[in-house]
Amino acid sequence: MSPSAAHAKYSELLQLVRQRNLLGSTASVLGWDQETMMPAGGLEHRSNQLAQLAGMCHQMMVDPTIGELLSACEADPNLTADPASPSAVNLREIRREYILATKLPQSLVEELARTATVSRSQWVEARKANDYARFEPWLTRIIELTRRKAECFGWPPEGEAWDAVADLFEPGMTARSVAAVFTPLRQQLIDLVGRVVATGKKPVSPLTKLKFPVDQQAAFVRQVAEAIGFDFHRGRLDISAHPFSSGFHPTDVRLTTRYDPADVGEALYGVLHEAGHGIYDQGLPVEHAGTPRGDAVSLAIHESQSRTWENLIGRSEAFWRWCLPRLKAAVKGAGRLTSRAVWAGVNVVQPSLIRTEADEATYNLHIMIRFELERPLMSGDLAAKDLPEAWNARYKEYLGIDVPNDAQGCMQDIHWSQGAIGYFPTYALGNLYAAQFFEQARAEMSDLDEQIAAGSFAPFRGWLNRKIHCLGMTYRSADLCRHVTGRELSADPLLRYLEQKLSRLYPI
Numbered sequence: 299m300s301p302s303a304a305h306a307k308y309s310e311l312l313q314l315v316r317q318r319n320l321l322g323s324t325a326s327v328l329g330w331d332q333e334t335m336m337p338a339g340g341l342e343h344r345s346n347q348l349a350q351l352a353g354m355c356h357q358m359m360v361d362p363t364i365g366e367l368l369s370a371c372e373a374d375p376n377l378t379a380d381p382a383s384p385s386a387v388n389l390r391e392i393r394r395e396y397i398l399a400t401k402l403p404q405s406l407v408e409e410l411a412r413t414a415t416v417s418r419s420q421w422v423e424a425r426k427a428n429d430y431a432r433f434e435p436w437l438t439r440i441i442e443l444t445r446r447k448a449e450c451f452g453w454p455p456e457g458e459a460w461d462a463v464a465d466l467f468e469p470g471m472t473a474r475s476v477a478a479v480f481t482p483l484r485q486q487l488i489d490l491v492g493r494v495v496a497t498g499k500k501p502v503s504p505l506t507k508l509k510f511p512v513d514q515q516a517a518f519v520r521q522v523a524e525a526i527g528f529d530f531h532r533g534r535l536d537i538s539a540h541p542f543s544s545g546f547h548p549t550d551v552r553l554t555t556r557y558d559p560a561d562v563g564e565a566l567y568g569v570l571h572e573a574g575h576g577i578y579d580q581g582l583p584v585e586h587a588g589t590p591r592g593d594a595v596s597l598a599i600h601e602s603q604s605r606t607w608e609n610l611i612g613r614s615e616a617f618w619r620w621c622l623p624r625l626k627a628a629v630k631g632a633g634r635l636t637s638r639a640v641w642a643g644v645n646v647v648q649p650s651l652i653r654t655e656a657d658e659a660t661y662n663l664h665i666m667i668r669f670e671l672e673r674p675l676m677s678g679d680l681a682a683k684d685l686p687e688a689w690n691a692r693y694k695e696y697l698g699i700d701v702p703n704d705a706q707g708c709m710q711d712i713h714w715s716q717g718a719i720g721y722f723p724t725y726a727l728g729n730l731y732a733a734q735f736f737e738q739a740r741a742e743m744s745d746l747d748e749q750i751a752a753g754s755f756a757p758f759r760g761w762l763n764r765k766i767h768c769l770g771m772t773y774r775s776a777d778l779c780r781h782v783t784g785r786e787l788s789a790d791p792l793l794r795y796l797e798q799k800l801s802r803l804y805p806i
């Protein structure tokens with residue numbers, strides 16, 4: 299085939315993919331609307347709309363024309379010779395999506411979707427009633443179907459069923475690669491947390507002592523999001539029960555948060571987190587929008603960006619030197635606060651029951667527990683009926699906590715109820731990538747702290763943009779990590795960061 303013929307096929311392929319993604323981003327608008335604006339009565343119609351669009355997207359992706367165009371393009375070295383070129387990146391990722399979409403029979407897709415909807419509502423009721431027995435048969439069913447899904451995709455002989463479904467969330471992630479990072483980290487975190495707890499020091503966040511009306515909080519957190527670089531000309535911030543971020547396109551990115559009148563930290567850290575996701579989506583290359591080259595790498599890399607702004611920046615002493623005067627201007631009664639006291643208050647380490655409320659030092663232990671249970675659930679070595687006992691034993695062993703009931707134990711998260719098995723580790727990997735990227739940024743920008751304390755966030759944001767955002771999916775996460783830091787992903791930067799910060803806050 300002549301180069302021009304191959305290029306024509308490549309353009310045709312991209313056009314089909316762009317059409318599919320246009321429809322997909324339309325569904326995302328409806329998803330955002332459902333969480334923020336839609337009246338409760340609209341739920342059934344909205345489910346029908348979303349199911350219709352999901353079906354259409356799936357049909358467009360399994361179109362045999364895509365398979366033919368892919369094969370023709372892959373045969374042309376001009377398009378694939380440089381693996382980091384936009385064409386090679388797009389062909390690699392479209393091929394992956396095509397394989398995943400065509401390997402799953404429509405009947406299984408539908409059965410999973412139906413079961414997940416019922417299972418999710420059973421989980422809501424069972425959690426409310428603290429009745430694990432009611433949820434257990436649904437979890438068993440979900441695991442069976444997820445196992446069938448894994449078998450459709452298959453896994454290499456040295457791998458396991460978990461790998462096949464985890465790969466959907468994080469391309470290339472395997473249980474073995476996750477365990478290689480988690481296993482050494484686990485004991486070191488348990489030791490670190492143990493040393494902090496042994497000091498008996500329990501600072502209280504001064505932020506919880508402010509009377510901060512919700513409308514004033516909203517103006518304040520918007521100001522912070524704007525200052526760190528979230529562009530409100532190409533984005534919005536609204537309210538939802540569960541905060542999230544949704545990027546339809548680099549020119550339209552939606553954030554949500556929730557407000558607690560008794561604790562501005564809820565909205566502030568929620569917005570820093572979601573704005574971190576949003577800044578990534580706004581920084582993706584607009585000229586490649588709708589193709590993999592213009593898309594985010596993975597869930598873990600996305601989470602690394604949210605955690606960077608929420609924790610590495612937002613829980614730093616330098617950030618509070620900048621932020622506190624703004625807080626004092628925004629709310630009465632903050633006049634006596636010191637940046638040191640607020641900084642200590644937002645870095646309290648305390649083993650706790652609930653993952654979403656966990657601090658930086660204990661958070662990854664919550665994830666490891668879920669990871670260590672997902673693997674045997676998927677392999678069949680752990681039955682759903684034995685989950686609570688296994689869960690509670692690990693909370694005792696790793697966090698020193700007695701789990702009082704299953705609602706606050708193994709039923710606390712929504713993920714498994716809707717079939718998201720293999721998802722949790724992406725949160726912890728996000729924390730690890732964030733720490734490793736940040737250590738590298740520090741090495742390259744010697745005055746980073748001074749810039750943050752001065753409210754000059756643009757240079758660091760520019761660094762993230764050049765090193766990560768503008769590359770889209772050029773590199774898979776493990777390769778991106780090597781590209782940005784020159785090293786494999788490791789838990790050491792996170793441990794160094796936690797040791798350094800906590801040793802200034804606690805006599806450890």
Ligand code: CO
Nearest residue numbers: 571575601604
């Ligand atoms: Co997030």
